Amino acid sequence: MTGSSFLNRMARASRERVRLARAQESEAALQTRAMATADPPILQLGEFDLIAELKLRSPAAGSLVDPHFDRHSQLDAYANGGAAAISVLTEPDEFKGSLAHLQEAAAVLAPHGIPVMRKDFLIDAYQVLEAKAAGAGGILVIVTMLTDAEVQALLACARECGLFVLLEAFTAEDLARIAALAGVGPAAADAPLLCGVNCRDLKSLAVDFDRFAALAAYLPEGLTAVAESGVQGVDQIRALVLLGYRAVLVGSILMQSAEPGQAVARLIAAGTERRAEMRACS
Numbered sequence: 001m002t003g004s005s006f007l008n009r010m011a012r013a014s015r016e017r018v019r020l021a022r023a024q025e026s027e028a029a030l031q032t033r034a035m036a037t038a039d040p041p042i043l044q045l046g047e048f049d050l051i052a053e054l055k056l057r058s059p060a061a062g063s064l065v066d067p068h069f070d071r072h073s074q075l076d077a078y079a080n081g082g083a084a085a086i087s088v089l090t091e092p093d094e095f096k097g098s099l100a101h102l103q104e105a106a107a108v109l110a111p112h113g114i115p116v117m118r119k120d121f122l123i124d125a126y127q128v129l130e131a132k133a134a135g136a137g138g139i140l141v142i143v144t145m146l147t148d149a150e151v152q153a154l155l156a157c158a159r160e161c162g163l164f165v166l167l168e169a170f171t172a173e174d175l176a177r178i179a180a181l182a183g184v185g186p187a188a189a190d191a192p193l194l195c196g197v198n199c200r201d202l203k204s205l206a207v208d209f210d211r212f213a214a215l216a217a218y219l220p221e222g223l224t225a226v227a228e229s230g231v232q233g234v235d236q237i238r239a240l241v242l243l244g245y246r247a248v249l250v251g252s253i254l255m256q257s258a259e260p261g262q263a264v265a266r267l268i269a270a271g272t273e274r275r276a277e278m279r280a281c282s
Contacts, residue, residue: 081264106135
């Protein structure tokens with residue numbers, strides 16, 4: 001299966017989940033509930049940041065956790081390690097996620113002052129409201145699987161809800177679209193718009209770290225660039241900083257680490273130190 005066909009299948013499943021959810025709760029009722037939810041912690045960005053991911057399963061690798069996995073402890077470790085935000089998978093079939101996991105994470109992380117981000121195959125503003133109602137502070141939007149009008153609708157709803165948005169790109173064309181769409185998204189400091197580059201090849205689904213370099217020249221100005229997938233250690237972090245990336249989203253290696261908090265802190269320190277070295281040489 002190619003990446004494009006995988007995204008198409010995920011989009012179809014996402015639309016069906018929205019249809020079923022609307023049958024249980026109208027959009028008007030959901031909006032009322034979402035807007036009554038307490039405001040989430042503000043996303044605070046520094047010199048170099050890391051979004052740590054709670055991911056129970058990967059379609060490529062299978063299950064990433066054992067039967068005794070403790071989500072609460074993992075979230076605390078991420079927070080104590082210095083993560084700027086926590087990405088929570090809510091897709092139920094391929095990733096074994098749920099909105100309940102998102103809501104749980106929001107409750108665990110609120111005392112730490114760290115927002116959670118809904119990561120899913122979002123196709124409808126209804127799902128943005130679901131995220132807000134669950135306590136999320138942000139959402140991920142996969143640009144390549146959506147039309148400009150669909151992206152604009154998600155951005156407008158996110159802005160209304162006060163959520164930050166990570167717009168995910170796979171190609172130079174995606175990045176050009178993000179640059180054009182950036183004016184639609186959240187403008188407030190507490191709800192920024194981020195630009196993510198996923199280094200998976202959409203033909204093979206393989207991770208190709210070299211794609212970060214190939215796409216670096218197309219990163220939109222004024223948006224924090226986030227490298228997604230393929231990050232394994234500090235050497236790669238240092239290389240990404242040189243390319244202009246100011247944050248990373250890391251999941252699988254943290255889920256499989258015996259000390260996820262220490263791993264988070266180590267990766268952030270590497271990026272922060274490289275940024276300091278670059279300023280000293282300029």
